[in-house]
Amino acid sequence: MFFQELHTLTGSGIAVAPACREVERRAPGQLRAVAADMAQAAESGEPISTVMESHSGLFYPWHMGVVRAAEAGGFLPEAFEQIARAYEVEWETRSALRLRLFVYGALGIPAILVSAPLLLTVAEPIPEAGWTPALVLTTVLRYSRTVSLPIAAGLLGLVLLWQVLSASAWFQDLQRRIVLRLPVAGRIAQATALDRYLATLGLMLRGGLPIASAAEEAALAAGNPVLTPKLLEFVPALREGVPLSSLLAQARLFDPDTLNMAATGEASGSLPDMLSRAAAYYREDSAAKRMMLVRAGGIAVGVLYFCVFGILMYLGMRILYDFYFRVESWVGGEDLGGVNW
Numbered sequence: 001m002f003f004q005e006l007h008t009l010t011g012s013g014i015a016v017a018p019a020c021r022e023v024e025r026r027a028p029g030q031l032r033a034v035a036a037d038m039a040q041a042a043e044s045g046e047p048i049s050t051v052m053e054s055h056s057g058l059f060y061p062w063h064m065g066v067v068r069a070a071e072a073g074g075f076l077p078e079a080f081e082q083i084a085r086a087y088e089v090e091w092e093t094r095s096a097l098r099l100r101l102f103v104y105g106a107l108g109i110p111a112i113l114v115s116a117p118l119l120l121t122v123a124e125p126i127p128e129a130g131w132t133p134a135l136v137l138t139t140v141l142r143y144s145r146t147v148s149l150p151i152a153a154g155l156l157g158l159v160l161l162w163q164v165l166s167a168s169a170w171f172q173d174l175q176r177r178i179v180l181r182l183p184v185a186g187r188i189a190q191a192t193a194l195d196r197y198l199a200t201l202g203l204m205l206r207g208g209l210p211i212a213s214a215a216e217e218a219a220l221a222a223g224n225p226v227l228t229p230k231l232l233e234f235v236p237a238l239r240e241g242v243p244l245s246s247l248l249a250q251a252r253l254f255d256p257d258t259l260n261m262a263a264t265g266e267a268s269g270s271l272p273d274m275l276s277r278a279a280a281y282y283r284e285d286s287a288a289k290r291m292m293l294v295r296a297g298g299i300a301v302g303v304l305y306f307c308v309f310g311i312l313m314y315l316g317m318r319i320l321y322d323f324y325f326r327v328e329s330w331v332g333g334e335d336l337g338g339v340n341w
Helices: 001-010 016-026 031-045 049-054 061-073 076-122 134-165 169-180 183-206 210-223 227-232 233-237 244-251 256-268 269-334
Strands: none
Touching: 001 016, 001 031, 001 210, 001 256, 001 269, 016 031, 016 256, 031 049, 031 244, 049 061, 049 233, 061 076, 076 134, 076 269, 134 169, 134 227, 134 244, 169 183, 183 210, 183 227, 183 269, 244 256, 256 269
């Protein structure tokens, strides 16, 4: 919402400083201070990207790259919209996955924490005088303290540790590097980075910037720790007059349609429009793959849940059947090989 409001205000013709002052009145928490610093920087003629860099714990590195490129090319409203759209897609994806995890966790974890002490009590040897309500309650409480409580504390600790690590820049960079090596998620991350690169490059060329400078800013705006260095390799060759389409072909990162559109754009003088169309293709491709990943993730979580539930049911039934036969033997007073049931 922060970036969406900035996009709406600046897109309607309001200057950056008044737009940031307006957002400051409604922004929550830390974003209010960010909006105030951005307004102050804009009023003094400084770039607002420097303010975002000073608040690096709140923004992704590619956000600063896009805003820097927008300041150089004069398309801040489009940059704010691009960041807002990326946040919205990320929020929708995470919400869908978290909803499934919450549903299965809310159903499964309490059942495990409650049933574990009961099953462990049933698995205990039968006292000579038999079970009494007080003894059963004491045993269940003992297993609750020694088994269920540590499991609950461990799960809570893992969740809190994940939240703390996710707020650090080095862990976010590690996550991005790991995601790039995953089969489907890596393709989504690559398509998203190429979408940002092509869209930013098209906007900067439309604003009249030289292609080498535009390519450098667009590579930084891609914000991908693996692809950005490869995209920056284009800059020296572009300064020497090498066509962009040939460099894109040599990189082996882009599909044939994108290469054809880049070549057509250079030949016809409509390169910015062609790059924007190619960026839209990558955007649609990553959106389709993202939906597939969400569905596959939901199915995987469900299968994992039912596998764990099935194993626990099997172990629980074995413990109950064993308890039944032990009770029968204890009641009949059979000699059980010296074992005191």
